[in-house]
Amino acid sequence: MAGSAVTIRDVARLAGFSVASVSRVLNESGKVTDETRESVMKAVNALGYSPNIAARSLSTARSQAIGVVLPDMHGEFFSELVRGIDRAASESGYLLLLSNIHADPAMADHALAAMRGRVDGVIVMAPQLAETERERALPRGMPAVLINSPGNQGHHALRIDNAGGVKAMVGHLLDTGRRTIVHFGGARQNFDAFERQQAYREAMAELAPELPVRVLEGTFDEASGAALAQRLIDEGLPVDAILAGNDMMALGALFTLRNAGVSVPEQVAVAGFDDVPLARFLDLSTVSVDIVGLGTRAVELLLETMNAATQPPRTELSNTRLILRASTQKAT
Amino acid sequence: MAGSAVTIRDVARLAGFSVASVSRVLNESGKVTDETRESVMKAVNALGYSPNIAARSLSTARSQAIGVVLPDMHGEFFSELVRGIDRAASESGYLLLLSNIHADPAMADHALAAMRGRVDGVIVMAPQLAETERERALPRGMPAVLINSPGNQGHHALRIDNAGGVKAMVGHLLDTGRRTIVHFGGARQNFDAFERQQAYREAMAELAPELPVRVLEGTFDEASGAALAQRLIDEGLPVDAILAGNDMMALGALFTLRNAGVSVPEQVAVAGFDDVPLARFLDLSTVSVDIVGLGTRAVELLLETMNAATQPPRTELSNTRLILRASTQKAT
DNA sequence: TTTGCATATGTAACCGGTTACCCAATTCAG
DNA sequence: CTGAATTGGGTAACCGGTTACATATGCAAA
Numbered sequence: 001m002a003g004s005a006v007t008i009r010d011v012a013r014l015a016g017f018s019v020a021s022v023s024r025v026l027n028e029s030g031k032v033t034d035e036t037r038e039s040v041m042k043a044v045n046a047l048g049y050s051p052n053i054a055a056r057s058l059s060t061a062r063s064q065a066i067g068v069v070l071p072d073m074h075g076e077f078f079s080e081l082v083r084g085i086d087r088a089a090s091e092s093g094y095l096l097l098l099s100n101i102h103a104d105p106a107m108a109d110h111a112l113a114a115m116r117g118r119v120d121g122v123i124v125m126a127p128q129l130a131e132t133e134r135e136r137a138l139p140r141g142m143p144a145v146l147i148n149s150p151g152n153q154g155h156h157a158l159r160i161d162n163a164g165g166v167k168a169m170v171g172h173l174l175d176t177g178r179r180t181i182v183h184f185g186g187a188r189q190n191f192d193a194f195e196r197q198q199a200y201r202e203a204m205a206e207l208a209p210e211l212p213v214r215v216l217e218g219t220f221d222e223a224s225g226a227a228l229a230q231r232l233i234d235e236g237l238p239v240d241a242i243l244a245g246n247d248m249m250a251l252g253a254l255f256t257l258r259n260a261g262v263s264v265p266e267q268v269a270v271a272g273f274d275d276v277p278l279a280r281f282l283d284l285s286t287v288s289v290d291i292v293g294l295g296t297r298a299v300e301l302l303l304e305t306m307n308a309a310t311q312p313p314r315t316e317l318s319n320t321r322l323i324l325r326a327s328t329q330k331a332t
Numbered sequence: 333m334a335g336s337a338v339t340i341r342d343v344a345r346l347a348g349f350s351v352a353s354v355s356r357v358l359n360e361s362g363k364v365t366d367e368t369r370e371s372v373m374k375a376v377n378a379l380g381y382s383p384n385i386a387a388r389s390l391s392t393a394r395s396q397a398i399g400v401v402l403p404d405m406h407g408e409f410f411s412e413l414v415r416g417i418d419r420a421a422s423e424s425g426y427l428l429l430l431s432n433i434h435a436d437p438a439m440a441d442h443a444l445a446a447m448r449g450r451v452d453g454v455i456v457m458a459p460q461l462a463e464t465e466r467e468r469a470l471p472r473g474m475p476a477v478l479i480n481s482p483g484n485q486g487h488h489a490l491r492i493d494n495a496g497g498v499k500a501m502v503g504h505l506l507d508t509g510r511r512t513i514v515h516f517g518g519a520r521q522n523f524d525a526f527e528r529q530q531a532y533r534e535a536m537a538e539l540a541p542e543l544p545v546r547v548l549e550g551t552f553d554e555a556s557g558a559a560l561a562q563r564l565i566d567e568g569l570p571v572d573a574i575l576a577g578n579d580m581m582a583l584g585a586l587f588t589l590r591n592a593g594v595s596v597p598e599q600v601a602v603a604g605f606d607d608v609p610l611a612r613f614l615d616l617s618t619v620s621v622d623i624v625g626l627g628t629r630a631v632e633l634l635l636e637t638m639n640a641a642t643q644p645p646r647t648e649l650s651n652t653r654l655i656l657r658a659s660t661q662k663a664t
Numbered sequence: 665t666t667t668g669c670a671t672a673t674g675t676a677a678c679c680g681g682t683t684a685c686c687c688a689a690t691t692c693a694g
Numbered sequence: 695c696t697g698a699a700t701t702g703g704g705t706a707a708c709c710g711g712t713t714a715c716a717t718a719t720g721c722a723a724a
Contacts, residue, residue: 005473007680018704023682030683031702050471053449054389055680058709063386065429065450072415075609079410086432095446097397098428100418114427117384117710118397118450139382141337251613277407278610281583339710350674355712362713363672387710391679449680 006049015043026051057118065095066302067115067122069108072100076276077291081147084295085123092303094120105129109137116142121302123295125149127191143305145298150191156301157315158294162192162273165287165320166199167207169243169271172285172322174208176329178241178269181211184228184253186220186245193220196245196273220245225252233260240268241328247272247279247286254284254327269328283326294318338381347375358383389450397427398634399447399454401440404432408608409623413479416627417455424635426452437461441469448474453634457481459523475637477630482523488633489647490626494524494605497619497652498531499539501575501603504617504654506540508661510573510601513543516560516585518552518577525552528577528605552577557584565592572600573660579604579611579618586616586659601660615658626650 012019017036024030025040032040043049057063066089070078082098089096097119099111108129115122121143126134131151138144146157173181183200186193197215204213216231218224225244229252232239244250250272257264264270272279275288297318304311344351349368356362357372364372375381389395398421402410414430421428429451431443440461447454453475458466463483470476478489505513515532518525529547536545548563550556557576561584564571576582582604589596596602604611607620629650636643 008682009680019681020683020705021703024703027682033702036702048472050445050448052390052680054386054395055449055709056682057386058384058390058680058711059682061709064446068430073411075408075411076406078414079405079407082410082414082430083404083432086430090431090443095450096430098400098414098418098430099422100415111422113382114385114396116382117386117388118427140380278613281610282613340712341710351711352675352713353673356673359712365672368672384710387679388712389679390681390710391712393679 006047008049008051011040011043011047011049014047015039063118063120064093065097065119066299067097067099067112067119069099069101069111069115069122069124069126071125071128077274080291081125081295084292084297085299086295087292088296088299092299094299101126101129105133105137108134112137112139112142115139121145121306123147123298123302128189143302145302145305147294147298148191152313152315154313156305156311156313158298158301159195159315159317160192160289160294161317161320162195163199163202164317165273165289165322166196166243167203168320168322169273169285169287170200170203171207172324173241173243173269173271173328174211176269179211180214180239181241181243182214182216182232182239184225184242184244184249185215185217186249188217190220193245200243214239218249220248222248222252222255225249225254226256227252229253229256230260233257233262237262237268242268242270244270244272247274247276247284250284250286250327251278251282254282265326265328265330271328275323279323279325285325285328286323288321288323290318290321338379340381340383343372343375343379343381346379347372395450395452396425397429397451398631399429399431399444399451401431401433401443401447401454401456401458403457403460409606412623413457413627416624416629417631418627419624420628420631424631426631433458433461437465437469440466444469444471447471453477453638455479455630455634460521475634477634477637479626479630480523484645484647486645488637488643488645490630490633491527491647491649492524492621492626493649493652494527495531495534496649497605497621497654498528498575499535500652500654501605501617501619502532502535503539504656505573505575505601505603505660506543508601511543512546512571513573513575514546514548514564514571516557516574516576516581517547517549518581520549522552525577532575546571550581552580554580554584554587557581557586558588559584561585561588562592565589565594569594569600574600574602576602576604579606579608579616582616582618582659583610583614586614597658597660597662603660607655611655611657617657617660618655620653620655622650622653 008019008022012022021036022040024032025037068085086096097115101108101111116139123145125147126149135153144155146155148159185197216228218228242253250270254270262268272284272286275286279286340351340354344354353368354372356364357369418428429447433440433443448471455477457479458481467485476487478487480491517529548560550560574585582602586602594600604616604618607618611618
């Protein structure tokens, strides 16, 4: 370990006190006279001493770090989430141990095992991992908070309010006179994709049971959105609104429609989900999620769990906001 | 520390062997018979044991973690860089200890101090921190690699090849017949902004010394680009090319020009730097930087330093690629 | 058979902190 | 002036691993 040459015993020797007193001075625990404090501090500065955190962790059984296990994801969502987590964690004096897991359950196992003993708790986002697999990987007794992950075995969980967001958007489309709303869904095993598709069906059933329901399944990327849009064009465009499972799909659709000479929003409305920065530039109506807030809240819940493990597990929804732009409504 | 119920002694007892043998099995060090290995592994699985890393760090004096100190930045750049670092680090069995520093030198101090004894080395990106401040904060003897940071006191350093990228873009603009190229610069204390402005001046001096040089200073955001573009419009648009210090400024300029009825690229070419995802959608010519590669390379250099500290410090440039789109040239 | 050597395993010291517990000195009450 | 209470400080056990060294076992060579 780098920079650990000087130990507490060296400081104690130079200061002329015992290691216990040095420790007491440094941790401001226990009683010490001012003279003791002074000579200890002098020795600390003279030697450039700083405590070895591994040793401290070992004996206190706390590491002042929280583990963050995230899927291999791109762009804004990742950075905003980490920003939120980091902000809240460092406010409480915690550092972040970060690990991306790459879809593969074995890697998830490995990542979580590697964190054992180095973190006081973990924030896990594993939308692609089944509940049983996750629970097996999670060291038992490890405080954990889940973000957007299936199940909630004894842990606090946070979810994006997919249902609320989708329902609001469906409501908006219906309000603006759309009658044949088709949903572009993401891959089935993706948790968000699943929830959003579900929400679309429920919203339609509740708000407009007389209208047709149609889901085209793809993947959460631009190319997939483009391909599905092309399919609709080939069919003669039997729709007046596309509600995509995320923004990238929506953008793919948007471009394909425009290139094919279809006017948006006049002929077809296009809506997405996520409010990626691109959406604003391309005037895409979408649903915005407070990602920084999600991360911050996850840390709060985790700290709560770590301090008083007896809380019954809660699932909270992070709220969403409807962002209406030109892709679903005529300019005002 | 959470989840530490089972220790190596429990495993040893259940397996009927000593802790030394268990350790040998788990670390694949020393000789063990197949039967020993088997019973140890059985006990490990039965108990769900995984070693306490703090204890291991303490006795081996290595933490198998690297610290990552990054500025508070947004979007793609952050996620791609972390992705690159994480990929290379986890391949070599290292975890990431992450800390955002928020421009403030005191926070940088604090972040680095907190990493002492928990990491085997650090990757620091602190473009806004003066060299002396950074060196004071960095624990002595701590292996470090710098990314895009001023100075390189005894450390390996990585830089985006701002000069090369800007020069290539200036060359392209000149080749396509532009004669009055103005540079929109970022804030002076931003290291990249500074380098890019410098590079613009040098490229002009070298490639077209007879042409006018003009720099408008702003900040690295869209609003600033828009404001500067408006200023040029108010002046009667005495330019035929805008080379912005980054993509966001370029996009701000692009929108403002278009809204004012200026045709791009016919009347004015607009170029950026970074190749953010938006650039592709909005057909902005720009310079792309291999961010993932930057992160990966940083880890490689760091590991090298940690293993053989005697290398003379090197500074490497990560290469850039000219991305030509419609904002600087007519459709082919 | 004895010596020798390789090999597998066990014992216990050690990493560098924290802290329970003990002791000595001082203060205070009666 | 004595005994009790208070207080600052020291000793050493402990956290959970790793590993140098000691030991035991088996087998080959002499």
